[in-house]
Amino acid sequence: MPVHVHAGMQIGGFELLGPLHEGGMATLWRVRHPDHADELLMKLPRIGYGEVATHIVGFEVERMILPALDGPHVPRFIASGDFEDQPWLVMEHLHGETLRPLLDRAPLPPAQVAELGAAAATAIHALHRQQVVHLDIKPSNLLRRADGSIALIDFGLSHHAQLPDLLAEQFNIPIGTAPYIAPEQVLGVRNDPRSDLFALGVTLYHMATGERPFGNPTSPAGLRRRLYQDPVPPRALRKDIPRWLQEIILHCLEVDPDQRYTTAAQVANDLQHPDQVPLTERAEREHRAGRWTRMQRWWRSKGHEHDPRGRPDEQLHEAPLLMVAVDLKQHDSRLTDALQLAVQRVLLAFPKARLACVTVMRTPRIGLDSNIDAEGRNRHVKRLLALRHWARALKLGDRPLTVHVLEHSDPAEALIEFARNNRVDHLVMGARGITGVRRLLGSVSARVVAEATCTVTVVRAPQPDENAPA
Numbered sequence: 001m002p003v004h005v006h007a008g009m010q011i012g013g014f015e016l017l018g019p020l021h022e023g024g025m026a027t028l029w030r031v032r033h034p035d036h037a038d039e040l041l042m043k044l045p046r047i048g049y050g051e052v053a054t055h056i057v058g059f060e061v062e063r064m065i066l067p068a069l070d071g072p073h074v075p076r077f078i079a080s081g082d083f084e085d086q087p088w089l090v091m092e093h094l095h096g097e098t099l100r101p102l103l104d105r106a107p108l109p110p111a112q113v114a115e116l117g118a119a120a121a122t123a124i125h126a127l128h129r130q131q132v133v134h135l136d137i138k139p140s141n142l143l144r145r146a147d148g149s150i151a152l153i154d155f156g157l158s159h160h161a162q163l164p165d166l167l168a169e170q171f172n173i174p175i176g177t178a179p180y181i182a183p184e185q186v187l188g189v190r191n192d193p194r195s196d197l198f199a200l201g202v203t204l205y206h207m208a209t210g211e212r213p214f215g216n217p218t219s220p221a222g223l224r225r226r227l228y229q230d231p232v233p234p235r236a237l238r239k240d241i242p243r244w245l246q247e248i249i250l251h252c253l254e255v256d257p258d259q260r261y262t263t264a265a266q267v268a269n270d271l272q273h274p275d276q277v278p279l280t281e282r283a284e285r286e287h288r289a290g291r292w293t294r295m296q297r298w299w300r301s302k303g304h305e306h307d308p309r310g311r312p313d314e315q316l317h318e319a320p321l322l323m324v325a326v327d328l329k330q331h332d333s334r335l336t337d338a339l340q341l342a343v344q345r346v347l348l349a350f351p352k353a354r355l356a357c358v359t360v361m362r363t364p365r366i367g368l369d370s371n372i373d374a375e376g377r378n379r380h381v382k383r384l385l386a387l388r389h390w391a392r393a394l395k396l397g398d399r400p401l402t403v404h405v406l407e408h409s410d411p412a413e414a415l416i417e418f419a420r421n422n423r424v425d426h427l428v429m430g431a432r433g434i435t436g437v438r439r440l441l442g443s444v445s446a447r448v449v450a451e452a453t454c455t456v457t458v459v460r461a462p463q464p465d466e467n468a469p470a
Contacts, residue, residue, distance in 0.1 A: 003086040005029070005044065011083045014042060014090055025055040025156065031090060033078075040078055041093040044086060054175065057166050058156030063089050064163055065155045069130055073123035073151050094151050099139035099203070106210040107238055110245050113207045114271040116142075117248075119150040120200055121268035125423055127152055128193045128264060131161040135190060137199035138180045139206070159190045174223055179212045183227045183255050194257040197264060201252025208245060209237045213253060227255060233285040243283035244274040250282040262319035262352050265423040269321065269354070269402070272422070276402040319352035320425035325415050325448075326359045328386050330432055335461035339430045340393050342459045346426060347399070354400045357387045358418055360411040380405050412447040419452050426455045 005027075009016045014031040020041065021028040031042045045059035066089070067077040076092035099116060102108060108116075120142050127134055134141070136157040143151045157175055159165055167175055167190070174186045182198035189195070205213045213231030217223050231253060234246045248270050254260045261267050270277045324343050330336075347353055361383055387403040408414035419427050431445045445458045 003084050005086075011042070011086075011088055012079060012081045012090070014040065014079075016042065025058060030093065033090075036078070039093050040090050041075070043089045043091070047086065054167070054171060055156075057170055059087060059089070061158060061166050062155045063087070064166075065132060065158050065160050066091060068160060068163070069127070069132065069155075071126050071130075072149065073126045074155075075151065075153060094143055094145070094153070096143045096145040096151070098153075099142045099144060099150075099207075103139055103206055103210075106207050108207045110208065110240075110242055113204055113245065114274060115148070116144070116150070116207065117200065117204050118268045118271035119144070119148060120203070121264040121271065122423065123150045123152050124196050124200065125264035125268065128196070133159045133191060133193050134196050134199075135159060135175075135185065136177055136180070137196045137203065138177050139203055142203070161191065165190060174220070178218065178223060179214060179216050181223065181226075182257075184257055186223045186227060192257055193264070194260050194262070197252050197260050197267060198254075198257075200264070200267065201249050201260075204245075204249045204252065205231065205234060208241055208249065209234050211237060230255065230289050232288055233282075236286055242274070243279055244270075244277040246285070247277055247279050247283040250285065263321075265321055265425075266319065266354060266400075269356075269422055273402055273404075278398075278400060318350065319354070320350055321356065321423060322346055322350070322353045323356045323358055323419055323422075323424040323427045323454075325427065325429035326357055326387060326390055327430060327432070328359050328383060328390070330430070332432075332461050335430045335432070335459070336390075338461055339428065339459045340390075342428050342457060344394055346428065346457075347394070347396075355391075355394075355396065355402075356422065356424070357391050357401065357403045358406060358415065359383055359387055359404075360406045360408055360414045362411060363407050363409050380407070412444045412451075415444070415448050416451050416453075419454050424454045426457065427452055428457045428459065431458045431460050 005011070005016060007016055007018050014033050017030040017032060017039070019027060020030050024046075026043050026045045029042045029044065031040050033040065043059070043062075046055055063080045066075070069077070075094050078090040078092065080087070080089040082088070102116075120137075123142070124134065124137065132155075134152055134155065134157075136154060137152075141152060141154045143153050145151060157167065159168075168188075172188070174181060174188065175190075176182075176185050180199040180202045182192075182195035184192055185195050202213055205211075214226050215222075217225065234241045234249055235243070248267065251261055252267065322343070324339065326339070343355070347355065361379060383405045384403055387405070391401060391403065404418065406414040406418060415427070415429070418424070427448065429445055429448065431443065449456045449458060
């Protein structure tokens with residue numbers, strides 16, 4: 001029999017202060033403990049007679065996964081246990097509001113949709129790097145904090161690559177929230193991080209249009225429909241939605257996971273730099289796919305075999321974000337050639353990598369310099385064009401490329417901040433010659449190597465062979 005809980009009760013040394021939320025799967029209580037200064041949150045699953053078995057198993061999944069997680073995008077695990085027949089879980093009480101209330105005001109302005117989506121994608125990427133797929137991304141599980149960042153909550157349906165998948169072991173049915181579940185989840189696949197990108201696309205679609213792209217199906221047949229039927233393009237519902245936002249949303253909502261973004265970091269990057277989103281036919285789409293295309297998809301879905309990609313972090317490894325820092329003021333052709341060769345080698349090793357070309361335009365610490373040069377040209381635009389010219393030598397073809405001119409008084413700090421804020425995996429930069437001043441003050445590359453949160457490759461120009469014949 002479930003325990004009757006009430007305010008003032010002690011469970012596992014935690015005092016129950018009052019209920020915070022009564023959900024379909026569990027009740028959340030505010031609690032405190034003498035060893036913790038801050039108020040905490042206790043989750044008590046519903047285990048009464050007639051409760052769905054997935055609720056109880058899902059609670060055990062969360063109790064197993066949450067202690068393995070860390071970072072600012074998830075609640076911190078505190079303790080768990082059992083009180084008579086009642087299991088319990090205590091975690092950090094994250095303050096903020098979920099995105100669910102925003103849906104009542106949808107459609108939201110595109111800029112707000114992009115800001116919220118980028119914050120959510122950043123949190124999802126951080127989770128995937130810990131080998132976990134959430135599998136229940138939806139507005140009510142995205143908690144927005146006062147600083148604008150988003151934390152993920154409720155890991156009852158999640159999959160950890162290194163832990164037993166209790167839900168897959170005990171149930172042979174699609175598990176997820178009907179409006180947001182990805183096509184491969186309908187087929188029982190639970191280890192693909194791109195399922196979270198599909199659910200994020202559903203969330204973006206709803207915020208941008210005010211409507212759900214697939215409605216709220218209540219039957220297996222309704223769920224399977226998304227295996228072959230794509231949603232109405234967002235711009236067909238609201239013409240004021242920019243093409244870049246439709247491109248991103250439909251890219252997330254591709255039926256085939258291989259046609260979606262590879263990582264959440266790529267989604268965040270596009271939402272943060274909408275002016276550089278490569279537009280495809282998705283951006284111009286005005287109607288759903290025709291009957292013949294839907295029939296082809298339906299036929300393929302009948303014998304669909306999903307190719308599992310192994311651990312979630314393996315996909316992140318396959319599609320890193322590569323950043324190359326280009327010093328447009330250095331004129332050593334040998335260093336330029338060596339830097340471009342190093343970038344090409346990394347791109348050859350990672351065919352799905354994205355490239356960001358970055359340069360820093362130094363600005364004074366005090367006062368303002370004109371952004372117009374002696375020839376009357378905008379310095380910022382001039383450097384953007386120079387960066388694109390530099391990248392042409394890489395022969396990228398249709399590989400995604402973005403270019404960025406950072407304005408900062410400290411070039412090293414600008415590069416470090418960009419790499420951190422854009423979740424760069426690998427930074428490649430050149431090292432200029434050592435001079436007396438550099439020995440005294442330290443070089444930009446040395447500081448970046450010391451402080452960057454990603455892998456850094458420093459390239460030097462090949463030195464001429466002094467023993468070579470003249």
